[in-house]
Amino acid sequence: LLRQLANGYRLLCQYKCQDAVTAFKALPHCQYNTGWVLNQVGRAHFEMVQYTEALRAFEQAHLIEPHRLCGMELHSTILWHLKREVPLCYLAKRAIDFDRASAYSCCVVGNCFxxxxxxxxxxxxxxxAIQLQPDLAYAYTLSGHEYSANDDFEKAMACYRSAIRIDERHYNAWYGLGNIYYRQEKYDFAEHHLRKALLINPCSSPLYCYLGMALHSNLKTTQALEMLSNAIAIDRKNPLARFQKAQVLIALEQYDAALVELRTLVEVAPKEGSVYFVLGKVYKKLGQPSQAMVNLTRALDLSPKDAQQIKAAILNLEREDNADEQEEY
Structure with a gap:
């Protein structure tokens, strides 16, 4: 039994998350349905960006051991990603009511705000949370994310570096540093830190996606395409990876291949105006103005905040159509 538990935990620490889930599910039913095991299963699904499955595991763990606070920080992060405000507020209240002097409780409340x-x-x-538990690397990373959201990059980077000092394998902090360098247009530094994160967690679709974006911005187009393809291979439902891959293909003037990615993306994110806008531009490049107009109009309906840019593209398309008609005449 201990060997099975250790094997599952070892696989999880190596970020072989699907193998870890399989190992834990091989445990006897009475051992699988414990707070610790379900927390590890939830974490594995979380690392694979399978938030619904992760939430199910954490909720089950919470039912079995309602006073287990360790793991609630990830539980709350999943609710944050899923934009589940009411359940997150409820979880925060439960955590604080049980132990307001717990670093995990503070992380849950922080995610709620x-x-x-x-x-x-x-x-x-x-x-x-950091004051209560100075060796909790994730609390530093969450602080870094908040500073980054406030565009306070200096303090954000200090938090991420503190997290790495505590745990060198805390890839979230390496990603945080890479993301800041990307936003500062320091693409070589961004690439370095994102590659460090990928060395730790080589099965992360988001990490491959962000590395691909950094490489594309640094004009390393072929490498960017490879990274974005890896991101999609790991998670076929990663919308950002498909969108960025389409952008790279457009830069390479591979419009038919870009069209395939964008059509697939429409099925995944049917209400994303930016997808239809890029589709319109691709159809225009392929000499299909009617399809271009349909997609640009759809983009205008879905993204009124980008109306000026979309209307300019529609006007430009109409002018070109009129010019073509005059030439034919």
Whole structure:
């Protein structure tokens, strides 16, 4: 039994998450349905960006051991990603009611305020978590995310570096540093830190995606295409990876291949205006103005905030159509 538990935990620490889930599910039923095992299963699904399955595991763990606070920080992060404000508020209240002097409780409350865009209040709770448990690397990373959301990059980077000092394999902090360098257009530094994150967790679709974006911005187009393809191979439902891959293919003037990616993306994200806008541009390049107009109009309906840019593209398309008609005449 101990060997089975250790094997599952070893696989999880190596970020072989699907293998870890399989190993834990091979445990006897009475051992699988324990708070610790379900927390590990939830973490494995979380690392694979399978938030629904992760949430199910954490909720089951919470039912079995309602006072287990360790793991609630990830549980709350999943609710943050899923934008589940009411369940997150309920979880925060439960955590604080049970132990307001727990670093994990403070992380849950911090995530709750972060989802409500109250970054300064969230930071107070994450900093409180650090005071209560100075060796909790994830609290530093959450603080870094909040500073980054406030565009306070210097403090964000200090938090990420503190997290790495505590745990060199805390890839989230390496990603955080890479993301800041990307936003600062320091693409070589961004690439370096994102590759460090991938060395730790080589099965992460988001990490491959962000590395691909950094490489594309650094004009390393072929490498970018490879990284984005890896991201999609790991998670075929990763919308950002498909969108960025389409952008790279457009840069390479491979419009038919870009069209395939964008059509697939429409099925995954049917209400994303930016996808239809790029589709319109691709159809225009392929000499299909009617399809271009259909997609640009759809983009205008879905993204009124980008109306000026989309209307300019529609006007440009109409002018070209009129010019073509005059030439034919």
């Amino acid at each position: 972060s989802l409500q865009k109250e970054h300064d209040v969230a930071l107070k709770f994450f900093q409180r």
